[in-house]
Amino acid sequence: MYLGMDIGTSGVKAVLVSEAGAILATAARELALSHPAPLWSEQDPDAWVDAATGAVDDLASRHPREVARVAGIGLSGQMHGATLLGENGRPLRPAILWNDGRSQAECGELERRCPSLHAIAGNLAMPGFTAPKLLWVARHEPDIFERVAKVLLPKAYVRYRLTGEMVEDMSDAAGTLWLDVGQRRWSEALLQATGLDLRHMPRLVEGSETSAVLAPDLAQRWGMAKGVVVAGGAGDCAASAIGLGAIAPGDAFLSLGTSGVVFRVTDRFAPAPASAVHAFCHALPGLWHQMGVMLSAAASLAWLSGVMETPAAALLAPLGERVDGPSPIKFLPYLDGERTPHNDAAASGAFVGLRGATGRGEIVQAVLEGVAFAARDNLAALSAASAPIVEVDLVGGGSRSQLWAQICADVLGISVHRVEEGEVGAALGAARLGRLAATGEDPAEVCTRPRRLASFAPRASVTAAYDDAYRRWRALYPALKESA
Numbered sequence: 001m002y003l004g005m006d007i008g009t010s011g012v013k014a015v016l017v018s019e020a021g022a023i024l025a026t027a028a029r030e031l032a033l034s035h036p037a038p039l040w041s042e043q044d045p046d047a048w049v050d051a052a053t054g055a056v057d058d059l060a061s062r063h064p065r066e067v068a069r070v071a072g073i074g075l076s077g078q079m080h081g082a083t084l085l086g087e088n089g090r091p092l093r094p095a096i097l098w099n100d101g102r103s104q105a106e107c108g109e110l111e112r113r114c115p116s117l118h119a120i121a122g123n124l125a126m127p128g129f130t131a132p133k134l135l136w137v138a139r140h141e142p143d144i145f146e147r148v149a150k151v152l153l154p155k156a157y158v159r160y161r162l163t164g165e166m167v168e169d170m171s172d173a174a175g176t177l178w179l180d181v182g183q184r185r186w187s188e189a190l191l192q193a194t195g196l197d198l199r200h201m202p203r204l205v206e207g208s209e210t211s212a213v214l215a216p217d218l219a220q221r222w223g224m225a226k227g228v229v230v231a232g233g234a235g236d237c238a239a240s241a242i243g244l245g246a247i248a249p250g251d252a253f254l255s256l257g258t259s260g261v262v263f264r265v266t267d268r269f270a271p272a273p274a275s276a277v278h279a280f281c282h283a284l285p286g287l288w289h290q291m292g293v294m295l296s297a298a299a300s301l302a303w304l305s306g307v308m309e310t311p312a313a314a315l316l317a318p319l320g321e322r323v324d325g326p327s328p329i330k331f332l333p334y335l336d337g338e339r340t341p342h343n344d345a346a347a348s349g350a351f352v353g354l355r356g357a358t359g360r361g362e363i364v365q366a367v368l369e370g371v372a373f374a375a376r377d378n379l380a381a382l383s384a385a386s387a388p389i390v391e392v393d394l395v396g397g398g399s400r401s402q403l404w405a406q407i408c409a410d411v412l413g414i415s416v417h418r419v420e421e422g423e424v425g426a427a428l429g430a431a432r433l434g435r436l437a438a439t440g441e442d443p444a445e446v447c448t449r450p451r452r453l454a455s456f457a458p459r460a461s462v463t464a465a466y467d468d469a470y471r472r473w474r475a476l477y478p479a480l481k482e483s484a
Contacts, residue, residue, distance in 0.1 A: 001069040002438070004431030005055065006236065006424070007048050007077035007155045009033065009097065009258050014055035015424050016066055017431040021448065023421055024066055027058035034094065039101035039127075039345065041336070042094035045083050048154055049161045053218070060222045068223040072438030073162075073214060074231040074430035076239035077155025079175040082133040085150040085157075092144050095154065096133045099259070099295050099336045101345030103127045106135035110177070114193040121190060122174075122181040122271035122279035127337070127345040128295070131177035134194045151176075151200050155233055162230065163212035166202040169232035171239075171289075173204060174280035181288070182269035184281055205232040207242075207283030208436035208443065231437035233430055234283035237261050237291060242283055242429030244393050244419065245449035249287075252389045254375060254408065254416065255425075256398025260297025262378040264290050264389060272385035276340040283433060284443055290385060292340035292378025296349070297371050298398040300333040304367050308360070315364045321402045325462050326469035327362045329353045331370030332476055338374070341381050342477065352476055368404050369466075372411040373473045379412055391415040393452075395425040402454065409456040411466050420451040 001024075006013045011030045015023050029051035034042045060067040080098035085091060096102075107125035110132055111117055117125060125132055130151065138145040152160060153176070156168045173179045173186075178194070178201065180187040186201050205211045214228040234242060237255065241263060244253055249267040254260070266288045271279040278291040296303070305312040330352040337345035351366065383389055394416050398404050400423065409416040421428055432446050 001066050001071065002431045002435040003056065003070045003073045004427040004429065004434060005052050005073070005075050005158070006239065006427035006430060007052060007075065007158050008236065009078045009099070012048065012051035012055050013424055013427045014052070014059055015427040015431055016059050016063060017428065017435070021446070023424065023428065025059055025063050026424060027055040029054050041097040041100040043081070043097060045091045045095050045154070045157050048158050052158050056222055064223055070224050070228055072229050072231060072434035074432065074434030074437070075155040075159055075233035076236050076426040076430040077153065077158070077172065077233070079153065079172055079235040079237070080128050080130050081154045082130050083152045083154060083157045084137065084144065084148050085152060086147050087149045089160070092147055093141070098128045100133070101127045101337045103132035103136040104345045106132040106139070109135055110193055114190055117177065117190065118271065118273045120180050120187050121177045122269060122273065123177065124273045124276055124343055125177060126339055126343055128339060129175060129177045131190065131194050134196065138195055145195070148200065150202065151196070152202060156202055159211065159230060159233070162218060163215055165212035167205055167211040167232065168202045169205055169207040169211070169234055169283060170281035171207055171283045172235040175235060179281070181279060181281055206285045207232040207234045207238065207433050208285070210437045229434070229437050231433040233433055235280070236426045237263055238280070238283040238289065239429035239433070240395055240425040241265065241289065242432050242447050243421070243425035244395065245447045247284060247287065247443055247447050250387070252391070253393040253395055255396040256297045256371065256394065256404065257396035258297065258299045260294035260371060260375060262292040262375060262382055262389070262392070264382055266290055266386070270386060272381070275381040275384060276343045277381050277385050283429070290382055292381045294333065294340070294371065294374045294378060295338055296333045296335040298396060300335060300349070300367050300371055301398070303335055304364065316401055316403060318361055319365060319403055322406045323365060323403070325465045327365040327369055329358060329362050329366035330473050330476060331366040332480070333367070333370045333374050340378050347477065347481070350476065350480055368407050369411065369469070370473070372408045373470050375408060376411050376470055389414065391417065393417045393419050395419065395423070397423055399423060405454070406456045409458050410462050411470065413458050413463060416456045417452045418454045420453055
């Protein structure tokens with residue numbers, strides 16, 4: 001048996017996976033976000049630990065025999081979050097998350113301090129990344145910065161609390177702007193640019209390697225044997241790729257989670273910072289990946305659900321499983337700024353085209369289409385960076401909606417496939433990495449593709465209308481940016 005834990009932004013998911021690769025059980029715990037100032041987004045690191053251990057407690061209480069047989073554990077997590085620890089290993093402040101936009105000025109400072117940043121890290125300096133956050137802390141909270149002994153990412157902090165070891169995998173480390181992504185090692189030059197050095201960084205391992213063993217007290221708590229290995233694991237997107245079997249160059253998927261991602265596997269380090277495409281290490285040795293990132297995907301629908309005080313499913317139900325063409329309303333999904341292609345933490349969301357006769361359904365449809373248009377921006381950026389993407393698997397909470405899947409196919413102009421277990425892809429990928437660390441098996445034998453539940457092809461009857469709507473949608477960001 002193998003256990004995967006995904007330390008997300010809105011919650012923690014845990015999955016129990018059999019020797020045959022089947023998901024036997026899942027458990028989840030919700031997490032709260034804090035926004036103490038405009039553009040800020042923070043979480044309590046200990047809440048991740050409580051949620052993770054609580055989810056496994058749930059599995060152990062319902063499936064004690066199966067949990068007792070767990071041989072390997074894998075961790076997945078939200079990327080980029082700056083978890084600052086003092087000498088005693090305790091957090092010095094709340095973690096600054098991936099969707100926090102406070103460090104825009106520090107991004108420019110980092111690029112001035114290290115002109116070789118793009119070549120080494122393979123990415124633009126963006127507020128979401130970890131390194132600019134540390135420059136912000138140094139400038140605005142110098143007393144805390146002076147006390148920083150270690151900087152961990154979210155899942156690395158959970159690992160530390162589970163095992164006592166401070167370790168990070170390559171895929172998550174690539175999202176810090178401190179990793180030499182091509183060489184898969186920490187860059188002393190990039191660390192120096194933020195006033196840090198190698199002593200502040202955790203040890204690095206590949207995602208499929210053993211990073212540590214589960215602490216004896218937790219093994220006893222969950223009825224497990226001693227010496228259960230904990231794999232290096234992966235950042236959430238790379239872990240989702242492992243769960244989808246996306247381990248060959250060219251494999252691609254679209255994630256509609258809290259954030260949105262267009263992801264493609266590459267067999268080499270292939271940076272494309274000019275178009276704000278991310279180039280990171282994959283969770284397996286010798287592989288990398290490119291990503292286009294939207295900061296508010298399913299989060300946009302969740303926001304609308306909250307504003308309208310109506311569950312998302314109830315908002316979608318009146319629209320059915322397909323629409324006959326674009327909504328007359330346009331929506332920019334930049335509720336937390338945007339990464340690809342704009343790299344603009346100050347970008348804001350907007351509805352355009354509202355009239356007195358506008359109904360709720362047109363607004364809901366506009367939100368789905370706005371996210372799909374943003375995904376098309378990402379698809380174009382990745383296709384410009386290398387070969388075109390011709391089809392994608394769909395994962396994340398948004399993958400539950402057949403309507404959204406069809407809109408994505410119509411807007412992107414490529415086939416979109418809903419897959420089995422698409423909502424727990426990152427946790428499943430983490431469990432697979434736990435298995436690889438425990439057994440040393442061939443990744444191709446373990447990281448198989450899930451069954452496709454449904455495929456959605458672009459409809460000729462609406463693609464021309466969506467092409468036109470997309471062109472008009474693209475004109476909104478620069479127009480609103482100029483008038484802001």
